[in-house]
Amino acid sequence: MSLTLYVDAARWRKHQDEVRDTFPGLVPVMKGNGYGFTNPRLAEEATRMCVDTVAVGTTYEAALVKDHFDGKVLVLTPYLRGEEAVPLPDRTIRTVSSVQAARDLVGCRIVVACMTTMKRDGVTEEELVKLRTGMDDVRLEGFSLHLPLDHPDGYDPVVEVVGWVERLRAARLPVRTMYVSHLTAAELGVLRERYPDTEFRPRIGTDLWLGDHDALASRGTVLDVVRIARGERFGYRQRKAPSDGHLVVVSGGTAQGVGLEAPKTVRGVMPRAKGVARAGLATVNRSLSPFTWAGKQRWFAEPPHMQVSLLFLANDVAPPKPGDELEAALRHTTTHFDRIAIR
Incomplete structure (x- = not known):
């Protein structure tokens, strides 16, 4: 006998569709144990939702998901020079968090992570000029901001995103697409109104797959x-x-x-x-x-x-x-x- 996860399919998928419709440009996140469902199963759910991009944690997870999803697969863990090469299709997007990493991935699709108040990884404002000169040999898919969950001391995530958009613009980098996390639909609406020429793509995992507890x-x-x-x-x-x-x-x-x-x-x-x-x-x-x-x-x-x-x-x-x-x-x-x- 077993430890079983029972899922009310109609209710679960209704919630997924509501999240997709509330957050245009949704990038479903599937990583680790797939929030209890396994990543291949979530990849198939993403196909059902008709999204064009999903996000995974590692290249090994991308290798597992690629056979269950035909769109782009964004790897969230930044590229590390000397890492084990994992065979992945051209539709894979690698995250980079340094100028050198961008230069290493010649011919690859990349998303550049910017250093936020999370202080986990990303390029700094001082590196943006050097970054611009290292973009000639890669296919830039956009920039990403991993934002904190909690908002102490009056922190406003919209202000942080605006700050980065302005810095990237000042460095004459193309800010066509921004992948963002932990923003509400209202906050995304404010950003889209302020920057109509930039596509803001929310990456959502927990609230998408586990948001309807019942x-x-x-x-x-x-x-x-x-x-x-x-x-x-x-x-x-x-x-x-x-x-x-x-x-x-x-x-x-x-x-x-x-x-x-x-x-x-x-x-x-x-x-x-x-x-x-x-x-x-x-x-x-x-x-x-x-x-x-x-x-x-x-x-x-x-x-x-x-x-x-x-x-x-x-x-x-x-x-x-x-x-x-x-x-x-x-x-x-x-x-x-x-x-x-x-x-």
Whole structure:
């Protein structure tokens, strides 16, 4: 049995089409685990949406996607001199973040990343004059701006985009197309009105594929239910059961991403207090699983195994039966589902 992602196909695709229609020039982003769906499947969805360009994270992902999408494939990770060459079609667009990288990719389609307040990669304002002299032997598809999600200290993403458009113009570089991220439809409208000769192309991943939460459901299958007595030992570490109850073996473990968590930014007193409480419970081997049964999120009996998780249910809870499915609150960008049921 399996850890399954259930998808309400009509609702999911309706949301995709709404995002496409709200954001003209949409470039769907598919990278990593494909937001839980896999990149090839998302490439086929992009074909259904009739977009002309998609974005992937790496050249290896581009090699996987190219057979599922016939349009242009933009590689978001900047080209690195000396990187392993991956055979890719001419319709591939490479991102460059330095003058030297632009000069290295003779004859290639490129997008030039500009250094934003993200401070991750990109050419600086001081490099723009040198960049102009290095464009003769490449096919410039446009420039890109990767903008931050949060807006502290009165930050305005439109102001940052305007600043870069003006800098590029002052350097006499052709600003025909700008690939941008994390802008609202209203913000894009302001930019299009101000620069009618520039095409602004929004790159969207999370909001496109995961924006309608009610269209998606994750569930793990109960594989076995074992009665256990208080003090009886179990599991890899042979812990003692805290009371009489049941061990529930459910599909989904570390191989699928269950129990794995990325660091989070925590703000405010209450979220910090909850974080301290969770950490305190973890020191006494108490960790909540993502699985829900009888209306409550249930505790791990011990850390998840590679492909299954072991949950503990006290005697006051009627246990599920093998074959039942438990709802699971999982992070899609770190979960590898055994099965995707689109229906």
